[in-house]
Amino acid sequence: MDLIRKLTRNKKAVVFTILSIVIAVFFTVVFSARIEKPLDHNTVVVESRINVLRGYMDNFFDYALDMGSITGYAALNGVVYDINSTCCYKPNFEIELERCLKTGNISVSPPKKCYGMENMTLTYYLDGIRTIALDELNIISSYSINSVNVTQTIDAFSVEMLVNITLDIRDNYANMSDTRVITSVVPIEGMLDPLYILNPLNVNYYNQTIKKTNLKKREGDWTWQDLTQLYYNNEYRNFKNATSFINRIKGNFSQNIFGIESFVNHSRPAVQADMIDNHSLVDYLFLTNTTNLSCMREVVRILNYTIINSSTLANPYQLDEYHRQSFNISSIDVEFTCIP
Amino acid sequence: MNKRGAYFFVIDALIAASIITMSLIIIFTSHNLRPDTNPTLRLVEDYSDFLITTKVREFQGAYVQSLIDNGNITDRDNSLLQQLTEFYFYNKTRNNTQIMWNFTEEISHGLVPQQRSVMLLINDTLIYTRQLTLPNQSNLMLSTKKLSFKKINDSYIYGPVVVEVMIWI
Numbered sequence: 076m077d078l079i080r081k082l083t084r085n086k087k088a089v090v091f092t093i094l095s096i097v098i099a100v101f102f103t104v105v106f107s108a109r110i111e112k113p114l115d116h117n118t119v120v121v122e123s124r125i126n127v128l129r130g131y132m133d134n135f136f137d138y139a140l141d142m143g144s145i146t147g148y149a150a151l152n153g154v155v156y157d158i159n160s161t162c163c164y165k166p167n168f169e170i171e172l173e174r175c176l177k178t179g180n181i182s183v184s185p186p187k188k189c190y191g192m193e194n195m196t197l198t199y200y201l202d203g204i205r206t207i208a209l210d211e212l213n214i215i216s217s218y219s220i221n222s223v224n225v226t227q228t229i230d231a232f233s234v235e236m237l238v239n240i241t242l243d244i245r246d247n248y249a250n251m252s253d254t255r256v257i258t259s260v261v262p263i264e265g266m267l268d269p270l271y272i273l274n275p276l277n278v279n280y281y282n283q284t285i286k287k288t289n290l291k292k293r294e295g296d297w298t299w300q301d302l303t304q305l306y307y308n309n310e311y312r313n314f315k316n317a318t319s320f321i322n323r324i325k326g327n328f329s330q331n332i333f334g335i336e337s338f339v340n341h342s343r344p345a346v347q348a349d350m351i352d353n354h355s356l357v358d359y360l361f362l363t364n365t366t367n368l369s370c371m372r373e374v375v376r377i378l379n380y381t382i383i384n385s386s387t388l389a390n391p392y393q394l395d396e397y398h399r400q401s402f403n404i405s406s407i408d409v410e411f412t413c414i415p
Numbered sequence: 416m417n418k419r420g421a422y423f424f425v426i427d428a429l430i431a432a433s434i435i436t437m438s439l440i441i442i443f444t445s446h447n448l449r450p451d452t453n454p455t456l457r458l459v460e461d462y463s464d465f466l467i468t469t470k471v472r473e474f475q476g477a478y479v480q481s482l483i484d485n486g487n488i489t490d491r492d493n494s495l496l497q498q499l500t501e502f503y504f505y506n507k508t509r510n511n512t513q514i515m516w517n518f519t520e521e522i523s524h525g526l527v528p529q530q531r532s533v534m535l536l537i538n539d540t541l542i543y544t545r546q547l548t549l550p551n552q553s554n555l556m557l558s559t560k561k562l563s564f565k566k567i568n569d570s571y572i573y574g575p576v577v578v579e580v581m582i583w584i
Binding site for chain 1: 424427428430431432434435437438439441442456457459460464467559560561562563564566569570571572575577
């Protein structure tokens with residue numbers, strides 16, 4: 076009996092021991108689960124990588140935006156240069172501009188290089204950033220320039236180039252794709268004025284680059300001193316009834332709110348030779364040979380040589396009445412070009 | 416026999432208690448065996464984001480203000496990273512090494528804890544570093560690379576350059 080009791084007591088001890096071990100193992104297992112990597116243990120790393128990809132995407136479009144201005148200027152310059160070499164207006168210049176911007180060629184057949192676009196295309200620069208992303212950030216990406224449109228809605232001395240670009244990024248952690256329309260502002264200052272290069276008279280009197288005046292005036296505030304400055308410095312001003320830069324490329328001489336105008340230098344012998352009583356020497360009027368102005372009522376010659384000196388010239392400077400009044404030139408300083 | 420039985424139970428209880436204690440010690444100490452990378456990773460990301468998104472005009476710092484005053488910073492709408500890129504560009508023609516160092520030191524101050532080492536490179540050129548331990552002796556080092564560029568004028572954009580931020584402990 077003693078032996079049975081002893082064994083029974085020992086068994087209880089063993090049971091308690093085993094029970095304590097089981098409890099210990101249980102707790103160890105339960106709490107050790109926290110040591111194991113949770114399912115989302117890589118989330119932060121993936122998040123970080125996606126941030127890098129997203130950063131690259133933003134960088135790419137920002138770069139395209141800034142580069143759009145620079146390459147757009149070069150491409151626009153190339154198109155204007157082509158007007159010079161072909162003596163043809165560009166009614167659909169957007170197509171040629173897009174070609175210049177993307178490939179550096181202004182025409183496909185026969186292939187013709189766009190002037191000044193060697194290593195200056197948007198494609199060239201975007202390829203550059205794509206390569207750096209691949210080499211340095213290990214990001215594989217591809218892009219396509221879907222369309223290029225040119226418009227003018229902000230300023231007479233700049234055009235907006237709307238470039239539609241799609242960027243695809245392929246990565247082990249995420250694939251990203253985005254299409255954005257970036258609006259690059261392309262200044263036109265420093266470009267040759269297409270109207271001076273080519274005009275309906277088909278006479279190249281002289282070439283002139285576009286130079287924006289520093290005068291900031293509203294309509295009605297202009298004075299004859301301003302005309303003097305514009306004339307002698309070959310400066311341009313924004314004038315709502317003038318022809319815009321885009322229309323000058325297209326050969327469309329209609330009025331536009333973003334019109335620009337300059338004043339033809341009448342001291343040039345060729346200009347003097349072609350001047351008639353009906354001519355106003357505002358560029359888009361003279362160079363398009365607008366002669367429907369009445370010399371008796373609408374065109375005046377400036378006799379006050381302080382405004383524009385014509386003392387050594389056969390023909391004094393001529394302006395239409397509308398412009399005379401817009402510069403507040405006194406009627407005593409002028410006379411109509413022909414008297415009935 | 417009863418006395419021996421009591422000893423047995425006492426020893427048994429002690430063994431059980433020691434097993435439980437050991438288990439708990441193992442569990443709770445095991446959490447500290449592996450260093451947590453998340454804070455450092457976040458720090459690297461936050462620091463580089465700070466450089467990208469903060470404009471010079473938004474940053475209040477005596478040295479940055481002195482650079483504005485003496486004309487070394489001309490565009491206060493530059494982000495801090497763009498400003499560094501601009502300094503780096505002009506470093507070819509004028510020595511901006513010290514300016515870049517001090518500039519980065521000031522913008523890093525308070526952002527990267529003093530207990531951590533930091534290094535900033537542009538195109539593999541050392542711009543600034545603060546080292547508590549050597550990089551090759553670090554327990555944990557994390558880095559991030561970003562692209563940066565700067566429009567210098569209407570006809571030239573410098574870059575893109577690769578900006579690398581490294582933080583280690």
